[in-house]
Amino acid sequence: MRNLVSATAFALLSLMSLEGAARPADSADLIIYNARIWTVDARKPTVEALAIRGDRIMSTGSKHDMLALKDEHTKLLDLQGQFVMPSFNDGHTHFENAVDWLFQVRLIDLDGEAGKQEMMRRLADVRARVPAGIWITGGDWGDLAAGAASKAGRKDFQTFQPDLAAVDAITPDNPVLLRRFDRAYFANSKALKLAHISRESPDPRGGSYGRDSRGELTGMLYGKAGEAVEKLMPPVTLEQKVIGARAVQQDLNRLGITSIADIARLDELSQQQLYPTYVERSYSNLAIFQRLKARQQLSLRVYAFLPLDYWDRLGKYGIRPHGGDDMIRFGALKAFGDAGIMYQPLHIDLGLQNDWAWRMMGEKLLKQRIVDSCKGGFDVGVHIIGDKALHSLLDWFEAAEADPACARRAPRERLIHAWYATADDLKRAGRLHLIADVTPDHLMQNVSRLEAALGPERARTAFAWRTMIDHGVRVDLVSDLPGTYNRAILSTVNPLHNMYMAVTRKPIDGSAGPAFHPEQAMTIEEAIQAYTINPAYASHEEAIKGSITPGKLADLVVLSNDIVTADPERLLTTEVVYTFLGGKVVYQSSSDETSKRADTPSPAH
The missing domain is CATH 3.10.310.70 (Diaminopimelate Epimerase; Chain A, domain 1)
Structure with a gap:
């Protein structure tokens, strides 16, 4: 959690942007070259160099073509063969919980x-x-x-x-x-x-x-x-939360993460509610991000999932679907479904209650709010685990799709977690063009007992990421930061480690035996998409981020290994060398040799 940000470097890169404003339109602020660049853009999957102007990708291509865009003010970064890709987007976090854990x-x-x-x-x-x-x-x-x-x-x-x-x-x-x-x-x-x-x-x-x-x-x-x-003990103030937030976001930057979809709340509205239980205990106070942004200290782009409970009152506070800006954006709502409702109970107790979650608002009400909020332009993501509960949720999403006002706008609804499903419902989820936020850690928690708990038939469609993709479900890999509320289990936040579990179906510590249904594994290319372009699509931001494409935001990560061609085991030893947010370095490894070059950009915030 060390502060790796230099105020001097911030001033330097800010000055670069100001200089660029008066320079010819075809000159770059920063050129990255001699790299293996994986763009996640099917039109040009790999390039060896890219140029950045301001906070955007200016151009991509050959070293020769990109260096032709430099002038006397251009910074150059020779990566000497290192790997570059879009920076990571963690599509499901509980940021304020992580802030609380800091203390x-x-x-x-x-x-x-x-x-x-x-x-x-x-x-x-x-x-x-x-x-x-x-x-x-x-x-x-x-x-x-x-x-x-x-x-x-x-x-x-x-x-x-x-x-x-x-x-x-x-x-x-x-x-x-x-x-x-x-x-x-x-x-x-x-x-x-x-x-x-x-x-x-x-x-x-x-x-x-x-x-x-x-x-x-x-x-x-x-x-x-x-x-x-x-x-x-004194109450934890918003100012203390901001102190913790700065440290948490720096740690995420260190892992190459520059975007999150966070389960958030608008505290002004939350304070007006009367709740039966502590239903918002995992929703982050939106004011934390807003205060960081106002102080120009926000180094994460935040897509805020606000509570479905009061979606119809958000407009009074200026929050509308697809509103916000490049740093804080809105458009999605979160609700809780089940605590593992199964058609048949598990054969082994894995701690699930086989019931709706205590934060569930009621089946009839949830169905109606999904339809109404969809007509209002919002997307909905629902925490869902068991196969029977998932079947009900698909019924409710189908009801929303059947409404002409909802169907016209092609909503991007989410299944959050989606542990267990029937084969038929996985096909149905694909027909509905749903998005699934999946957490590899959740599979690994009981991986050695899962086959016995489910039985062979149900195990084939448990954590069935390959089947989801094949049926047209767009999959996001997410951490569920910071972990279980009682802190018994910590989330794996490192995207490289989560990708390892997604492509091998094995835990990162090697503690389990054979992979759990390896036929359900993702490819490494799909895992990269699940951390970049897929979550950008889920938040309606695929036009501005998620791939290294001219015109998009220059959010990049430089890695020590080529993770596309290397053995999956290399994912566990690959390190983040640089993290760029909008063309500015928000993390730089202290061990990177290129950082010793005089022409290398320094970390800035």
């Missing part, structure tokens, strides 16, 4: 002495990225081990206790409050001081302070003692 220590999987040591390592990592004075939180250490002990019939489970002095040494300037699996808490001395808890403090009613044999505080807080300290 938290992942603890749920920790137990025992090894877990205690790992807690210290992770705490040190979080401290390195969190400014002084901001609270560091985390939970629930020992939880997974406690669950395993409970299933085994053990009633005597205990987990480790953090060492107060060791934690204080790592976090002298940050208050820390960590939660244990049983809702006991641990606070460092900075947090205890802010709460005015000392050796002399009496235990509160309904709780107690942990003490050692000498009566000194250990940092442990039991019962209402822990609850009281938690209530003292």
